[in-house]
Amino acid sequence: ELIDGEAQSQRFDPLNVVCLQTLESTQYTPTFPGIPDEQFVTDKAPGKGMITKREVRLAILSLLEPTTDDCIWDVGAGCGGVATELALWGKGAQVHAIEHHPERLDCLKANQHRFAVEPNLSIVEGSAPDICSTLPAANKVFVGGSGGQLLDILNLAWEQLPERGMVVASAVTEQTRQQLYQFYQSRFSDETSHVETFELAVSRGETLAGELYYKPQLPVTLYKFVKVEKTATNEALDHV
Structure with a gap:
């Protein structure tokens, strides 16, 4: 070490202790889609609360196929499970997560920060469909919550979609299933959409008195609507 241009030496006792204080990090870096539920910050116990569970979330990601050029609305984003993964794996897709519950x-x-997706995940405080008028037009929309206005949200989202844009929606209650089926009937009959639908019924392994058993989760119905031209041929539909 040089002090005033002269070499100086310092001696330390051979027995010494160095203490380093590090800043707490709350970020989590996943390596593959399907983040465990427990890794999300939720409004209840870890892995519980208003968050789309991993098995269903993976199916939604597969249906939406997020890409760099996408503008995606996540309506009724809850705690942000779907929005976070869309932003993570979309590699630059702009995701707008709409939620009104404080x-x-x-x-x-908290999840936006935890997963470091601030650059392409925008949080929109408000209720759909009214708040949607403030957003850039989307080419992909996921509806996970509707506050009782599902049909209005679906119709608004559908009207602003470009050709080959898509809406994916989930339903747990029977009323929501019926509304999705009503929308399905109206869009499928005029041949302006390609529709895919299925129901997921997952049972997770847990233990009871030291024994393994499978606990059923609530079944979730998923619909995917893709907008196509009225003149599209059946061959084109098969490749959507």
């Missing part, structure tokens, strides 16, 4: 908004913001 506690879920707090969780959504």
Whole structure:
């Protein structure tokens, strides 16, 4: 070490202790789609609360196929499970997560920071469909929550979609299933959409008195609607 231009030497006792204080990091870096539920900040116990569970979330990601050029609305984002993974794996897709519930908004913001997706995940405080008029037009929309206005949200989202844009929606309650089926009937009959639908019924392994058993989760119905031209041929539909 040089002090005033002269070499100086310092001696230390051979027995010494160095203490380093590090900053707490709350970020989590996943390596593959399908983040465990427990890794998300939620409004209830870890892995519980208003978050789309991993098995269903993976199916939604597969249906939406997020890419760099996408503008995606996540309507009724809850704590942000789907929005976070869309932003992570979309590699630059712009995701707008719409939520109005204060506690879920707090969780959504916490997950935005935890997974470091601030650059392409925008949190929109408000209720659909009204708040949607403030957003850039989307080519992909996921509806996970509707606050009782599902048909209005679906119709608004559908009207603003470009050709080959898509809407994916989930339903757990029978009323929501019926509304999705009503929308399905109206869009399928005029041949302006390609529709895919299925139901997921997952049972997760847990233990009871030291024994393995499978606990059924609530079945979730998923619909995917893809907008196509009225003149599209059956061959084109098969490749959507």
